[in-house]
Amino acid sequence: MADTDASQVSVVSRGTKIEGSVLAAGSLRVEGEVTGSITARGEVSLSPHGRVHADIKAESITLAGQVTGDLEASGDVSLPAESRLDGNIRARNADVGGVVDGDVTVSGRASLGPNARVEGDITSRSLAIAEGAVFVGRSVMRTEGEQAEAGSGRLRRHSAATVAD
Numbered sequence: 001m002a003d004t005d006a007s008q009v010s011v012v013s014r015g016t017k018i019e020g021s022v023l024a025a026g027s028l029r030v031e032g033e034v035t036g037s038i039t040a041r042g043e044v045s046l047s048p049h050g051r052v053h054a055d056i057k058a059e060s061i062t063l064a065g066q067v068t069g070d071l072e073a074s075g076d077v078s079l080p081a082e083s084r085l086d087g088n089i090r091a092r093n094a095d096v097g098g099v100v101d102g103d104v105t106v107s108g109r110a111s112l113g114p115n116a117r118v119e120g121d122i123t124s125r126s127l128a129i130a131e132g133a134v135f136v137g138r139s140v141m142r143t144e145g146e147q148a149e150a151g152s153g154r155l156r157r158h159s160a161a162t163v164a165d
């Protein structure tokens with residue numbers, strides 16, 4: 001891929017509906033609706049008006065709208081307070097400010113902001129939960145060496161019912 005491809009930004013405009021596979025050589029901004037799958041070599045960002053019913057794979061993902069599907073990023077995933085995800089996250093780091101109904105698996109840090117609500121398990125190297133956030137699920141803390149030992153039974157497990165205020 002040429003450097004110019006990585007700097008390109010494709011846009012699914014508001015009022016536009018796409019059904020099928022969306023492949024972006026660079027970044028993708030979704031202001032409309034996508035049903036199917038999304039793959040981008042750069043960042044995928046979803047506006048507050050955007051609606052996606054698709055799995056998303058990208059370098060990084062920022063959601064301000066609503067997504068039904070799994071997110072996979074080689075970099076970071078960010079969900080601001082107005083976002084909603086019905087699906088799982090797999091990334092390097094995740095910053096959750098909105099609602100996630102699914103599991104969060106990161107190799108680094110998972111952070112839940114004051115308006116966050118996560119109903120699912122969180123697997124991370126570190127976890128920060130702000131006052132006011134709600135977390136219903138299990139937390140599995142892993143060091144770098146334990147990442148390769150997932151499922152070996154030697155991991156530290158912490159249960160969290162609901163963390164709020």
